[in-house]
Amino acid sequence: MRSVAVTVFGICAVGFMMAMYALERRHRGFVAAFALGCLLSSAYGFLSGAWPFGVVEIVWSGIALRRFRRTAPGNGGVGGP
Numbered sequence: 001m002r003s004v005a006v007t008v009f010g011i012c013a014v015g016f017m018m019a020m021y022a023l024e025r026r027h028r029g030f031v032a033a034f035a036l037g038c039l040l041s042s043a044y045g046f047l048s049g050a051w052p053f054g055v056v057e058i059v060w061s062g063i064a065l066r067r068f069r070r071t072a073p074g075n076g077g078v079g080g081p
């Protein structure tokens with residue numbers, strides 16, 4: 001039963017991460033949400049025993065947070081048109 005719960009958590013975490021990545025250009029808040037999704041996906045990686053995936057997702061979260069901080073609050077989208 002634990003493995004089913006971990007799998008469902010992973011599907012939700014990775015799905016959320018992908019959706020936030022797709023929406024990043026719409027508003028900088030989605031960049032922060034993508035960083036959260038990366039952390040959730042990282043947790044899934046560690047819970048499932050795939051620690052390299054967990055480590056890589058932590059790195060992606062850091063990259064996303066850095067991009068979030070570099071985007072001006074008045075600038076809705078990332079990277080502009």
